Amino acid sequence: MSIYYPLFTVLYIYTFIMNKFSPNFNGKLSKKVFILLKFADNFLMSNCELKITLSEDDFKAYADFIPAVGEGAELSILYVKSALAEAEITEGLDWDLINSTIDYCNSSKKVRTGVKIATGTKPVSEVPAHWNLEEKFFKNAMGLDLGSGQIDYHEVSKFIMVKKGELIARRDNGRPGVNGLSVKKKIIPFKKKKIIQFSNGRNTAELKGNLYAAISGRYEVSEDRDIHINDVLHIEHNVDYSTGNISFNKDVIIEGEIKDGFKVAAGGSLYCKSNVDATDILCRKNLVVDKGIIGRKEAMVRVGGKITARFIENCHVESKSGIEVEKNIMNSKVFTLGRLDLGENGSLVSSSVHSELGVIAKNIGKDGSPNSEIEIGFSYIDKRAIDSISQRVEVLKEKLGKLNKLPEYRKTDKKLDLIKQIESVISRGSAELEEKKKSLYKYPDATVSVSGTIFAGNIITICGVKYSLTEDKKKVKFYLNKESLRVESVPI
Numbered sequence: 001m002s003i004y005y006p007l008f009t010v011l012y013i014y015t016f017i018m019n020k021f022s023p024n025f026n027g028k029l030s031k032k033v034f035i036l037l038k039f040a041d042n043f044l045m046s047n048c049e050l051k052i053t054l055s056e057d058d059f060k061a062y063a064d065f066i067p068a069v070g071e072g073a074e075l076s077i078l079y080v081k082s083a084l085a086e087a088e089i090t091e092g093l094d095w096d097l098i099n100s101t102i103d104y105c106n107s108s109k110k111v112r113t114g115v116k117i118a119t120g121t122k123p124v125s126e127v128p129a130h131w132n133l134e135e136k137f138f139k140n141a142m143g144l145d146l147g148s149g150q151i152d153y154h155e156v157s158k159f160i161m162v163k164k165g166e167l168i169a170r171r172d173n174g175r176p177g178v179n180g181l182s183v184k185k186k187i188i189p190f191k192k193k194k195i196i197q198f199s200n201g202r203n204t205a206e207l208k209g210n211l212y213a214a215i216s217g218r219y220e221v222s223e224d225r226d227i228h229i230n231d232v233l234h235i236e237h238n239v240d241y242s243t244g245n246i247s248f249n250k251d252v253i254i255e256g257e258i259k260d261g262f263k264v265a266a267g268g269s270l271y272c273k274s275n276v277d278a279t280d281i282l283c284r285k286n287l288v289v290d291k292g293i294i295g296r297k298e299a300m301v302r303v304g305g306k307i308t309a310r311f312i313e314n315c316h317v318e319s320k321s322g323i324e325v326e327k328n329i330m331n332s333k334v335f336t337l338g339r340l341d342l343g344e345n346g347s348l349v350s351s352s353v354h355s356e357l358g359v360i361a362k363n364i365g366k367d368g369s370p371n372s373e374i375e376i377g378f379s380y381i382d383k384r385a386i387d388s389i390s391q392r393v394e395v396l397k398e399k400l401g402k403l404n405k406l407p408e409y410r411k412t413d414k415k416l417d418l419i420k421q422i423e424s425v426i427s428r429g430s431a432e433l434e435e436k437k438k439s440l441y442k443y444p445d446a447t448v449s450v451s452g453t454i455f456a457g458n459i460i461t462i463c464g465v466k467y468s469l470t471e472d473k474k475k476v477k478f479y480l481n482k483e484s485l486r487v488e489s490v491p492i
Contacts, residue, residue: 047073048068058183065101065102065115123177131172134168134169161219166213168204169210203230216229216250217248232251232253240257240262243262246266247264258272258276264280269286274290276301298316310326323336330350332351334352358449360449363452364448377463386433389432443463448460
């Protein structure tokens with residue numbers, strides 16, 4: 001019953017009495033008021049309503065919950081189920097939320113809009129079987145000092161080196177795809193996840209779902225995404241900021257230049273098809289440079305095998321085998337356990353040479369240039385060892401002399417023991433020094449051959465015997481006369 005019915009009844013009785021007993025009463029006005037109140041009652045009473053909207057893909061359903069007004073029918077589960085059935089929504093309904101919203105709207109008489117009442121089931125993408133690379137092979141934080149945030153770009157390298165037996169990737173067997181459902185229970189087809197597929201290539205080994213390096217070398221991925229471990233590092237351009245310093249345990253081939261400031265270390269041979277702006281070059285076997293080796297500041301080139309280059313300038317080079325230079329060596333320090341060979345066209349200018357087996361050159365020296373000093377017939381490594389021992393012995397002798405000069409009252413037992421220990425070390429060091437000196441000059445047959453001109457002022461030392469040129473000489477070979485122990489020359 002409407003809350004206005006008692007009021008209507010009272011008003012009706014009042015109008016009836018007044019019309020009967022009061023001729024001046026305006027009954028028509030009272031009837032108009034009655035009609036107006038009756039209309040207001042109808043307007044202020046309405047049933048509940050549920051307005052449903054769907055997302056474009058029918059994956060989500062939203063509803064506006066509108067409660068009843070006055071004596072209208074209230075929201076109920078039955079009413080909501082009927083509305084959902086009419087909208088064909090059956091999947092992913094949130095009944096807890098629906099029930100709580102119904103209770104809220106009925107009790108508070110407030111409207112709730114945009115309530116997400118249903119969500120479909122998402123499809124699960126198919127994941128094909130694939131290799132999962134270890135973090136080392138895709139993470140790029142090399143050369144980054146995480147503490148300071150500073151980067152030494154010389155140390156940043158795009159080359160990844162691996163050791164034999166190192167884990168490269170783990171096999172992921174993937175998973176099948178699962179279709180999804182919309183809120184109307186329509187199938188949502190699953191998709192195939194895009195995975196970068198890699199294949200095991202050269203010098204890799206697959207074992208129990210893991211991929212390992214079969215050799216030590218450089219990790220590389222081909223254009224076909226085959227994973228290879230190469231025992232040759234092939235750099236098709238310069239060694240510079242794009243590559244960083246290079247360290248590889250096998251052969252290295254460089255198509256471009258080695259730029260100033262960058263270091264290269266090769267466990268095998270190093271081949272460079274352009275210039276080497278040497279900073280620090282180290283290779284265990286041979287160094288072959290198609291053009292020249294140019295040193296900067298404290299540049300050092302150390303090679304376990306042979307050095308071959310067109311020219312060498314302003315550089316410190318060491319070779320345990322031999323050195324072949326096509327043109328010139330200028331302003332350099334050269335050390336080799338083999339022979340320094342500049343051939344028929346090469347010149348040696350303003351340089352220091354220590355060559356165990358001798359020197360071959362067209363010219364030595366140049367008008368107006370500082371002289372060169374050439375020492376041959378001995379190992380520069382043995383000579384360094386002798387110099388090192390000699391230096392240590394001299395330091396100990398100086399210390400011993402200071403201890404011996406102490407007054408007797410200051411020569412405690414501890415200091416006397418120290419004096420004895422130093423004397424013992426000096427004795428052993430001196431004996432070792434004499435033995436090494438005896439065996440230092442192993443190659444008295446080493447020679448210096450000049451097919452062009454050797455200029456006055458240059459110095460040649462063979463097995464410790466020095467000879468200074470006082471005049472220019474042409475087409476000549478210098479050797480050690482073992483009887484006279486003098487350096488002499490003969491025409492060639």
